[in-house]
Amino acid sequence: MPLTSKLIAAAAATAAITALVFDPGAAFAQAVPQPVAGAASQPADTAAVLQGAQRIGAARFSAYRKGASTLVVLPPGAVGKPLLWYTELVRVPAGAVTADKGLQVSSLLARFERVGNIIHVRDLSTTQKRRAGVSPGGPTLPGAQANDPPGAAGADPKVRPIDVALSSSETGALIASFPVVGSLPDGSTVLDVTATFSNDIGAATGRSILAKVGAVPAAVDPSKSYIDGVRVRGDALTVRSHITFLAGLKSEPMAGPQPVSVVLGHSIVFLPEQPMVGRPANPRVGFFQNDYTEFESERGSAQDKQALIGRFRLEKADPAAPLSDPIKPITYYLGRGMPERWKPYVKAGVLQWLPAFEAAGFSNAIRVLDAPTPEQDPEWSPEDVTINVIRWVPQENINAMGPRVTDPRSGETLSAHIQIWPAVIEGFGQYYWALFSSVDAGARTLPLSTEKSGALLSYIVAHEVGHTLGLMHNQIASTAHTVAQMRQPEFANRYGPNSSIMAYGRFNQVAQPGDGITQLWSVIGPYDLAAIKYGYGRFGSDSASERRELAAFAETFARDRRLFWASEESAELISRFHLDPRVLTENTGAERVQATRLGVSNLRRSLDQLDAATGGDAKLYASTYGVMLSRHVGLLKSVNRLLAGVMPAMDDGKSRLPTQVPAAEQKQAVQYLLGEGAASLEPYTAPAVVERVSVYGGYAAIDRLQAGMVSDLMAGSTVALLESQRRSNPVAYSSLDLGKDINAAVWGDLKSSSPTQRALQRGYIDAAKDLLNAWAKGGADERKMAEALRAELPLTPAAAQAMVETGDDTVFIPWLHASLPALKTRLEAASRSAAAEADRLHFADMALQVGRLQKIGMP
Incomplete structure (x- = not known):
């Protein structure tokens, strides 16, 4: 990919996304209404509002159905409290593929504000990028906040000048409004949410998905748009909106506006009054992070760049024990649409992370459960922002994603919605066969067996779970091992091809027939163990010692090659690493030319067996040929990175000059590419091969x-x-x-x-x-x-x-x-x-x- 395209793609690709398959017969929108208890004894104004209403859910929020209206009761004190408004696609137009962003539509920090008889929702997402430093005498743990929890409309007067400056310099947009239709004796407020959730909401719109089917929306059709269901549980309110757009179709421009429908799931959840204590990001450890500018910082600077990592709230049941169960384990639910034969492999992929958490001091930190059945919980919904779910998405897309929803104030991960497209099984199967048909006796034909495909699926799931735990890709882990190590069974079968499962190295491409290598794909590696310890382990006894110990531990990542972290997922990271030949995707091995030569040898052997492996299936033959050619070219292009290659020092990027790739190695790269490398593509032009794929x-x-x-x-x-x-x-x-x-x-x-x-x-x-x-x-x-x-x-x-x-x-x-x-x-x-x-x-x-x-x- 050209550098400019890579930069733009990276800037657009920093967030991982989610998806779902939802049974339209589930009772999420159809919970049996219950009569309002004690309606006759309510005050006159309340009785008028809720007279004849049926309750459809009660927790911190309450929801009622009254005729064609949906009423929601805000609890006392809700106005001004920080909340998260998360929106996800539930059902999409026929033929739409949620490939780029998955199903997530938006995730916004917000709060309710009252003006007269209207409750507005104000977007506060951008305000989290500017924060005041910790007040003197206030909380001092890393990530601790100043006087008011961010997102709250505090009643206390702003006494520090910096608080006054920040509170008066910026405001977020009002993204939704609800009319107040009544109140309760305890101070609760009754809202009519019907009109808002029966319409398109600009800050959480479903318009973008229409482009996937060539539709250009002009307006919402109110006669075909409605609230499809309401769920109340815990601190969350979830509303499904069925929105029908009148849209022009590119495929039928003369047909005029046509109805195109989409179902959105809006989740509004109150955030903790006191945010989770944040943990500072470190450039040596690749966590997703929440960046912000701190004014009047604790260390005395007027303006300072800060970042907190993203991670689940995981607390020991016994804080004094070296190894303890958590108070609340990280729980993943398998979506209702997941085929039974794949469930054991998906569960195994999730549980691969248990040893990493044990090294960080937690036993039984992760568990995997089947989603409740409609009989067990008719209102269970996979788009709920308070649960972690892994879903099967039957769309034409070869991919999987591991997105997270976070509290932007502290980096706390609130939920993870992993998305698996079934085609990824066949895609990875072809990729695996292309490299190892002559290495793995269990991969002689296509498609691969359920057992082999399931093992690869476990790896895919483990990688995506790593993202939900907070870990970014670690592409320098692809070249942590030497070719000699990767061909040695004792080493390769223990550590796999990379030092991190978060690499895109994927497979041990250098393993040759007779080497005895059986662990041919990535496993949880040394970097993963260390990174989870940085994110979830306990350091220090107070804020000062915690900072010192975290910094000291992060320094070990720069001293051990297996713990290096580097990626190209932002403009800043590309600027630092785009010339580093160690930072690779879809390639493994430290010695670039040698590793490429061995990988090419495997591909060429597989090409000779392509006809036999596909058993006369013309479509399978052609698609596998395409996978093989793509992987072959990718291996060759990795050698090109040696030209003008520089390897930055693996510290904070400031203390030492980078190292240049030696001249002899660059010369070898040119000679290989324009000699043996270019010639290695010739077998793809053999008439018996290429004319089965493309006559012209x-x-x-x-x-x-x-x-x-x-x-x-x-x-x-x-x-x-x-x-x-x-x-x-x-x-x-x-x-x-x-x-x-x-x-x-x-x-x-x-x-x-x-x-x-x-x-x-x-x-x-x-x-x-x-x-x-x-x-x-x-x-x-x-x-x-x-x-x-x-x-x-x-x-x-x-x-x-x-x-x-x-x-x-x-x-x-x-x-x-x-x-x-x-x-x-x-x-x-x-x-x-x-x-x-x-x-x-x-x-x-x-x-x-x-x-x-x-x-x-x-x-």
Whole structure:
């Protein structure tokens, strides 16, 4: 993926999302109403409001149905209290796939405010980004808050100037309003929520899902929009809204507005009066975090950047015991739509994390339960923001997600809604077979057995559970082990291919037939154990000692290679790690060329067995071919990261300079890619293979991939980075070294031309054309691209400029100019002496193309 696209995708992809399959026959919306107890003895105004109403739920909130209206009773003191408004898709239009964000629509910190006879809901999400420091003499634990719990409308006067400044500088939007229709003697307030939840709510709208089916909503149809159900339990109120939009359909533009319906689940839950004590984030440990700016901080600075990690509230039943059960374990429910045959594997995936919590001091920290049946609990709903659920989503999407809903004040995880699309089982099965058909005797044919597929599903679930526990991806864990370790059974079968299950390394690609490797996918690793201890273990006896001990423990992550953490899931992280060849996805092994070569060997053996493994199933053959080719190209592209590669020190990113990839290793990468690597794609063009997949265009597709290998190496940003490296290090691999090595690989032998050589030579022409066109424009495109990048991401001008560098002002350009005349002469001579007509014509065309390159930018 180009760097600009990666940055934009990363900025848009920091949150993991959720989904569900819900039985429309469940009684969530149809709980049997109960008569209001004691209605006759209520005061006159209350009797008028609730006369004839039927109660449909009572807890901290109460809900009633009266005719066509839905009434909700706010408890005394609810106005001004912090709450979370969470919205999720329950049912979507036919054909919609919730692939990018899953089912989550919004998650907002808010509070109720009363103005006259209206209760408004104010969004306070942005206010959590600006906080006052802890008051003198106030709570001192990390994450402890100032006088008022954030989100509350405190009655106490603001006495510190910073409190006055913060409370008067910003306000959140009012996102919903409910008319007050009565009150109760205890101070409760009765609201009519019918109109609001029967309509589209801008801050929690279902409009975006309509785009998935090519619908452009124009307006809500009120005659077909209504409250589909209400549930009250504990501190939460959940309302399902059935909203019908009148929308234009791109597939039928002349049909006029058509009805398109969506069901949304809104959960409103009161947050704890006192937020959970937060734990500070550390750049060495990859937790999702809640960032904010603290003004007048405890350490004395006027303004300071702070962050708290996301984690469940997990407290020991016996605080003095080294190992104790929690007061309340983390409980995951298996959704009602999950097929029975997969449940044992999903449960096993969740419970893989038990040893990590034992290392942090908790026994039985996690449990897995089946969702209650409709008979046991007719109102149970998977979108409820107060429960953790794993759901089966029958949509056409090969993926799984592990999202979380958090209290933004403290980072406390309130719930996790893991989403599994069934197609991920087949997708991972094909991926696994492609690498290990000759390594694992249990993976000779497709589809894989239920047992093998289930084992892979356990791994997938364990990875997603890790996200819900607060852990981000750890892509540097993919290269923690050497190739020798990964081929040694005693080591590889214990630790798997990565040092963390949160890596995207996935599989031990280097394991070869006869190595005796059986643990071919990721398991909970050393990094995971240490990270869970950082997030959930107990440190210190007071706030000061806790901070010291946490900081000291975090330092161990920088000293042990197995505990390194790095990823590319934000603009800041990409800026730091996008040139680090250790930070990889879908690849494993420390020695990049060697690990790639072994992985390619496995893929090529599988390609020879593809027909037998798919048993004549044409669709399975074609889709598996696509998976294999994609993985093969991905392995090759990982080698490209060695070019201009730099490895930052694994500390706070400030104390030491990064290390450059040695020149010999970069040279080896170029030679491998344009030699053995490019040639390794040739088996995909065998007529017996490619013509079963694509009669037209199959050969050209491989040619384009091979040509792209040259273009990637000659990218302007790579050329510029290599020149920068040489300026800082006189023995570094330079842009001129790159040019000479590419020339030798692509144009060294002009006696004849294989299809691979022709593809590489065309790729060279295209790459040179891009570089020379950028030079002719004087780098004008760089400024435009940098401005566009800064419009998308919070980058400094210098950082944006570096990321869109075209190489127009490097010494590579005059070297390229100087090399073209001799190359043209050689090509003309090769054309004259070629024995085969195809070679003669190809060399003549290449000479013509080189001649055109010489004219670019010339007067």
